[in-house]
Amino acid sequence: MRLTVLQSALASILAATAFGAGPAHAEKTKFEFWYGLSGDLGERVQDACKKFNDMQADYEIVCTSQNSYDTTLQNTIAAYRAKKQPAITQIYDAGTLDMMLSGAFVPAKKLMADNGYTIDWTNYFSGIANYYATAGGELNSFPFNSSTAMFYYNVDAFQKAGIDFKPETWEEVEEAARKLKAAGFDCPLGFNFDTWQMMEQFSAIHNQPIATQGNGYQGLDAELVFNKTKFVDHVKFFKKMVDEKLFVVKTKQLGMDIVPAFTSQTCQMIQTSIADHGTIGKTLPEGVKWEVAMLPVWKGTQRQNSLVGGASLWVMAGRPEAEYKGASAFLNFLATPEMAQWWSTVTGYIPVTKTGFEAMKANGFYDKAPYKGRELAIASLTYTPTSQNTRGIRLGGFTQVRKEVSTALEAIFMQNADVQAELDQAADRSNAVLRRFEKTYAGQKLN
Amino acid sequence: MEKRAVFKSWWLPILFALPQILLILLFFYWPAIAVMKWAFTLEPPFGGVAEFVGLTNFDEVFADPFYWNSVAVSLIFALCGTCFTILVGLVLAIAVDRRLPGSGLFRFLYILPYAIAGPAAGMAFRFILSPERGLMASVNAAFPDFWNPAKYGAHALILVIVIFAWKWTGYTFIFLLAGLQSVPRSLTEAAAMDGAGPIRRAIDIQVPLLAPTLFFLLVIMMTEGFVGSDTFGIVHSTTGGGPNHGTEVMVFRIVDEAFKGLNYSGASAQSIVLIGLIMLFTFIQFRFIEKRVHYK
Numbered sequence: 052m053r054l055t056v057l058q059s060a061l062a063s064i065l066a067a068t069a070f071g072a073g074p075a076h077a078e079k080t081k082f083e084f085w086y087g088l089s090g091d092l093g094e095r096v097q098d099a100c101k102k103f104n105d106m107q108a109d110y111e112i113v114c115t116s117q118n119s120y121d122t123t124l125q126n127t128i129a130a131y132r133a134k135k136q137p138a139i140t141q142i143y144d145a146g147t148l149d150m151m152l153s154g155a156f157v158p159a160k161k162l163m164a165d166n167g168y169t170i171d172w173t174n175y176f177s178g179i180a181n182y183y184a185t186a187g188g189e190l191n192s193f194p195f196n197s198s199t200a201m202f203y204y205n206v207d208a209f210q211k212a213g214i215d216f217k218p219e220t221w222e223e224v225e226e227a228a229r230k231l232k233a234a235g236f237d238c239p240l241g242f243n244f245d246t247w248q249m250m251e252q253f254s255a256i257h258n259q260p261i262a263t264q265g266n267g268y269q270g271l272d273a274e275l276v277f278n279k280t281k282f283v284d285h286v287k288f289f290k291k292m293v294d295e296k297l298f299v300v301k302t303k304q305l306g307m308d309i310v311p312a313f314t315s316q317t318c319q320m321i322q323t324s325i326a327d328h329g330t331i332g333k334t335l336p337e338g339v340k341w342e343v344a345m346l347p348v349w350k351g352t353q354r355q356n357s358l359v360g361g362a363s364l365w366v367m368a369g370r371p372e373a374e375y376k377g378a379s380a381f382l383n384f385l386a387t388p389e390m391a392q393w394w395s396t397v398t399g400y401i402p403v404t405k406t407g408f409e410a411m412k413a414n415g416f417y418d419k420a421p422y423k424g425r426e427l428a429i430a431s432l433t434y435t436p437t438s439q440n441t442r443g444i445r446l447g448g449f450t451q452v453r454k455e456v457s458t459a460l461e462a463i464f465m466q467n468a469d470v471q472a473e474l475d476q477a478a479d480r481s482n483a484v485l486r487r488f489e490k491t492y493a494g495q496k497l498n
Numbered sequence: 499m500e501k502r503a504v505f506k507s508w509w510l511p512i513l514f515a516l517p518q519i520l521l522i523l524l525f526f527y528w529p530a531i532a533v534m535k536w537a538f539t540l541e542p543p544f545g546g547v548a549e550f551v552g553l554t555n556f557d558e559v560f561a562d563p564f565y566w567n568s569v570a571v572s573l574i575f576a577l578c579g580t581c582f583t584i585l586v587g588l589v590l591a592i593a594v595d596r597r598l599p600g601s602g603l604f605r606f607l608y609i610l611p612y613a614i615a616g617p618a619a620g621m622a623f624r625f626i627l628s629p630e631r632g633l634m635a636s637v638n639a640a641f642p643d644f645w646n647p648a649k650y651g652a653h654a655l656i657l658v659i660v661i662f663a664w665k666w667t668g669y670t671f672i673f674l675l676a677g678l679q680s681v682p683r684s685l686t687e688a689a690a691m692d693g694a695g696p697i698r699r700a701i702d703i704q705v706p707l708l709a710p711t712l713f714f715l716l717v718i719m720m721t722e723g724f725v726g727s728d729t730f731g732i733v734h735s736t737t738g739g740g741p742n743h744g745t746e747v748m749v750f751r752i753v754d755e756a757f758k759g760l761n762y763s764g765a766s767a768q769s770i771v772l773i774g775l776i777m778l779f780t781f782i783q784f785r786f787i788e789k790r791v792h793y794k
Contacts, residue, residue, distance in 0.1 A: 121757070121758060132545050458742060487540070487558070487761065
């Protein structure tokens with residue numbers, strides 16, 4: 052872990068010295084970009100930085116991985132307090148409100164207007180933009196790596212078990228699970244305690260609130276209500292399936308997380324991010340047939356759009372003017388259709404603009420085998436216009452809320468705790484987090 | 499003969515001590531003062547105006563059942579860790595003190611784990627004691643779910659205590675061995691001639707004479723178990739405080755609350771309670787146990 056930071060620091064120093072040694076180059080404006088992706092995805096960010104640096108002569112972006120989303124937020128806060136913040140930082144969905152109220156950033160629209168770029172903000176998919184915009188629709192940060200949750204299943208296993216339908220409802224998932232079990236598959240569906248797919252995405256597509264006040268968009272006094280919605284029945288259903296050994300818990304702590312469980316063909320169905328589409332395609336042995344679909348809904352549900360996940364890029368306040376010129380050039384560069392397409396191809400993340408998506412569709416990108424199915428993520432995100440419950444989640448300290456819910460799920464599935472009691476407790480504890488947040492930012496208003 | 503350095507000027511000793519004083523001010527008192535301030539205010543993560551809230555942060559901490567859970571987990575962890583490291587260290591020290599062939603090698607081997615960082619030890623034991631692949635896999639095959647730290651809080655707590663004890667036994671061992679070697683040979687030899695066996699000699703002569711060392715280790719190990727950096731490192735790298743708060747020791751909870759929850763004020767309040775607890779323990783140990791320790 053530490054090694055990669057060192058390596059990248061070393062690499063940037065080397066790059067800088069090598070560059071400084073070059074003759075007749077004007078002084079470039081350097082600025083920093085911190086990001087939370089690591090591993091393969093982190094490498095792709097480095098590629099993007101290199102492309103930018105190679106392309107122009109005025110700026111140099113120094114990109115440093117902070118290893119994970121939460122450490123990026125923590126380090127950004129620490130750096131800001133010490134007045135050493137990077138010009139651009141990548142903050143995950145759950146940190147959006149913390150950033151919005153921080154007063155520590157330059158709003159996206161202002162930055163671009165100040166530096167002479169005209170961006171068509173309506174070009175962003177509204178489901179994506181709304182997550183990072185003010186209630187009035189002004190973007191605060193730049194959507195960058197966006198994803199949504201999808202349903203993956205092993206077609207070979209389905210055929211062996213004699214399943215001749217695509218599971219679109221949870222009733223069908225149950226039926227498929229029973230058939231898979233009967234055909235000798237030990238783990239028909241694998242899942243973990245990540246609340247993003249299980250609670251947030253489920254609630255959105257079923258048009259269920261997670262919190263009052265439009266999931267927090269209308270005020271800091273929102274209260275969590277996930278313990279009173281369809282989500283409770285959904286957890287009870289999962290519990291029943293686990294008891295019948297049709298659904299199986301797969302976590303890192305138990306030795307195998309859901310994506311490896313699917314790619315090793317241990318489990319035949321999982322729900323995970325579209326960002327894993329690339330990894331799954333690369334890791335499954337050649338010849339294994341698999342499909343991706345939109346998340347199932349309960350029968351009779353009017354499906355709604357799913358929520359965007361991933362992270363966005365925030366430009367931090369308090370940097371020298373020259374760095375903002377560089378930062379806006381970089382953000383403009385990322386938004387070009389070519390870069391959007393490149394990024395979407397090498398990762399699995401979806402294009403965030405309508406023109407980017409149209410261009411990729413026109414190229415026939417989604418018709419080819421390794422990328423086929425990824426367009427369903429866009430279909431899921433844009434299934435309906437956003438409603439109060441599907442616009443996004445705007446709650447303070449949301450990382451802590453997620454943790455409370457996943458601890459409750461852990462207790463329910465691992466220790467047989469009572470579903471309603473655990474979720475009630477998680478909601479109470481999460482509400483305490485919100486109240487503290489409200490007090491910390493007393494007098495501030497959501498914009 | 500006594501040797502004493504005499505400084506002719508008053509400023510020279512201060513100059514020598516200055517780096518140390520500055521370091522302590524910078525890395526201990528400054529953060530400590532910030533924590534004191536934050537504990538009584540609501541500190542916004544990005545800075546800005548922090549409102550004074552009196553004891554509210556403490557009220558919230560004490561009203562939280564999981565806080566008391568972490569106090570209990572910490573107590574069990576520190577007590578078991580202390581007992582294990584001291585008892586096993588004592589047995590090993592007595593064995594090496596016998597000067598059997600190879601004791602030099604064992605002295606080296608026993609101290610070795612102390613040099614390994616907590617998180618590294620944690621990662622290693624995660625594999626060694628993994629329910630599916632490690633040493634316990636065959637036991638689990640015969641008795642399903644006999645050992646599963648990912649599922650049962652008690653198992654997870656045993657796991658982290660074992661790692662802690664494995665790491666720190668070498669430390670207690672070295673102190674106890676040094677202590678044993680200062681016990682006059684004539685005493686044990688006389689006892690041996692009177693017909694006392696090795697166990698009797700250990701109980702009646704060696705251990706009582708080791709009392710100051712044992713007391714010192716008791717205080718050190720309790721403190722280490724409660725607030726030591728290894729405690730956090732081990733828990734963080736193996737169980738992450740789970741399952742279901744089963745291994746959430748106080749230090750882990752503080753870090754989690756501060757950096758995951760961005761609740762700097764609540765974490766500061768917890769830190770102050772933790773410091774208070776450590777002071778209380780140390781006081782109790784000195785007040786009641788030290789009385790029974792006889793220094794020469």
